Amino acid sequence: MNPFNPFRRGRGEHKRLIRMVPESPLRNVDPRAKLAICLLVALSVMLPLERLAIFWLLFTASMIAARLGEEMLFQIQRIAWILIILFILDWIAIGPDFALLITLRFTLVVSAFTIFFATTSPEEFRLALERLGFPYAYAFSLSLAFLSVSLMIEEWHNILEAQRSRGAWQEIKGLRRIGDQLNNLVALGVPAVVLTVKRAWTFTEAAYTRGFDSPHRRPYRELVMRRVDWALSLGALGAIALIFFWR
């Protein structure tokens, strides 16, 4: 596989933002615990370089143990070119230490949310939001948006292909032909907006025909923080505290 082009894996692979990893042991962890872990990992970007490097290694080892190593690599590959450009610019402007620090920070933030989104279904996401105090209608809408992200990416690629086939989208190099670039943007943007609005309306109709606005709703599934969920959350908190304050 080309390390700088994760789009070469086969059909559909380039169209996804993130892949569900059902075989990960984190799949059964309460989504609130996973969200807490993600936030704690994201906080670690404030560490100085040496500690960040140690934390990065520990984090990567944990991701591999949780069978999320491949997905972490995939997410880093998606931004490989940005990382390389930033690394070179930082090295030239400031120095190698700073370039490494920025690279580690970026890869950590990108990988942190893999823990949540690669192991949580849209329904669990909705339940977690409800338990965190979001009103049902908003939590439901956000979970639908979560569900639709992959569809929207797929649609975007289909629009690009369809417009290219009729000559309505052309590769344009250089900044001189800004008008043509705007035309390209319209040719892609209008169908994308139309399809998104249509999908949102279909969702609305589908939800209301199954009693979405019922005041008697009772959820089929419930989230329960088990001991293991508490242990994982507190463990992550402890690890972060240790690496921040250890002398």
Add this chain to the structure above:
Amino acid sequence: MCPGSNHALAASAIAFTYHNQATPSFRDVTLKVCAGERLLITGSSGCGKSTLARCFVGLIPHLYNGELDGEVWLGDSRTDQTPLWQLAERAGMVLQNTQAQMLASTVEDEIAFGLENLGLPRAEIEERIEAMLERFDLCKHRTHDPRRLSGGEGQRVMLAAMLARRPPLLVLDEPLSMLDTTAAHDLVVHLSELARQGNAIVVCEHRSHYFHDAGTFREYPLPSPINISAQDDASPAPIYSAPHFDLGIENLSVNFGQRRILDNISLDLNSGQIVALVGVNGSGKTTLLRCLIGLQRCAGKIQVTDGAMPDLGLVYQNPDLQLFNPTVREEILFRVKEPDEQLYRWLLLRLGLARYEIHSPLLLSEGEKKRLCLAMVLMHQPRHGVLLDEPTLGQDHHHRILLGHTARELAAAGRLVIVATHDLAWAAHYATQMLVLHAGRIIANDKPSVLLHDSDLWRRVNLRVPDWIWEPIA
């Protein structure tokens, strides 16, 4: 009107006018549907079938702006005076595009969604889910993403999700439009079975042939919005005749990851042919079309007589992917160098688009949008021909015939027309050649009149050839 009656649905002189339109979508519809009764609402594109279906379940007037005249009753509830969640307990609705109305990431959660809204205890929800999975043969798909299932399986999931709520009335809007012949037949059988068990069924569908086999569907035809016969244009197509060419395909293969989508296809086609490409979903029809136009990377060779890649235009299954200009005229003439005004006028008339010339393409019906996309492609006059992906989807009877005539005229002008379709009846009448794709291979290639009588072939590819396929289409 209806309190105390035993009608699942009663409509009295209803008409609905959208807020931005001057005339109603339909008018003076009066009907009653009792428990166990089956009603088939038919009519041409744009006659208001989908709008009427939304009136029946209360989505109109609750979610749509406009003026609803008359009364609609679901049991003893008048739809404009009852909240939607209560109406949803009396009527379920399956929308036209089943994949787009899936609200959950697994089949189990899709069924559970409607049951949660009834406020049922968890044990009963579980019981009803099990019963529905069993009844619709979905047990093996329980944890699958419902949007990744085939058209027929998706329809079964939606039926399960609706019927789990046990509504006395079920309304289906164009349920056959995305289905192949086997799945369409199975759905009609399912609906008849539901009616026998006491459900009232209302189906809005212009592919009425499928329901004739089922016998006891009462038909309610909605009047056509315009005199569609006036759209016919007898003048010959102003398309220049192309010189004869052969299109050769050699050892064409496509892999998606580990999956082989097209497997070593070799084929010779000629100018002047109308080729129907048939097969179940996932057999590789669309991928083959994408290879022919150069959009899909593939192994093998595709070339016309002079050794070049063919110059073909592709009309996509989903027209919304391509439309973005402010008017129909601008959409058709977009990036056409020196447009041929005579061809432009002919296309507008032939494809029933003349009255929409200065309208926004986004306001057209699905069938009209598809015809607009065909006009866009033909306006560029591709040298070797056109590729049509499910062109009859969303088209009523009249426009299916128009599409057939257009294909014949293109073929007569020396173009190659390749049509990927589930519509075996259309293929039987208009195609000169039929290719049957199965698991990425062409397993039969002959005239439709020969292949459609080969019952072993259709059994092998799991497609049903309906008895009425040879009935005159025009």
